[in-house]
Amino acid sequence: MKIKRKLGWKELPSGDFLEAGSSLNFETGDWRSKKPIWDEKKCKSCLFCWVYCPDSAIMVKDKKMIGIDYRYCKGCGICASECPFKAIEMKKEK
Numbered sequence: 001m002k003i004k005r006k007l008g009w010k011e012l013p014s015g016d017f018l019e020a021g022s023s024l025n026f027e028t029g030d031w032r033s034k035k036p037i038w039d040e041k042k043c044k045s046c047l048f049c050w051v052y053c054p055d056s057a058i059m060v061k062d063k064k065m066i067g068i069d070y071r072y073c074k075g076c077g078i079c080a081s082e083c084p085f086k087a088i089e090m091k092k093e094k
């Protein structure tokens with residue numbers, strides 16, 4: 001049986017690398033199995049959900065919540081858990 005000599009590190013072919021990912025290029029909302037539904041009438045724009053959302057998916061304008069960016073929301077449910085006014089409810093994604 002012939003034993004192949006292992007290559008030294010200098011003899012190895014150059015490797016390749018993948019470009020680092022960015023959520024700006026990849027819309028991660030389609031990972032979601034549950035969807036946060038925002039009730040604008042109950043919302044007091046305290047922005048707790050904005051602070052806690054790990055995906056920066058809570059949309060704010062002029063210091064008021066204006067909705068949820070479903071392109072990036074992964075449906076973790078943290079916003080619904082943290083909202084003191086029960087203005088966000090998690091529903092099963094269709």
Ligand code: SF4
Pocket residue numbers: 038042043044045046047048049050065082083084085086087088
């Ligand atoms: S935590 Fe609740 S009340 Fe506060 S901004 Fe978010 S949805 Fe509105």
Ligand code: SF4
Pocket residue numbers: 036052053054055056057058068072073074075076077078079080
């Ligand atoms: S469900 Fe999670 S990712 Fe989606 S808006 Fe709420 S905190 Fe952000």
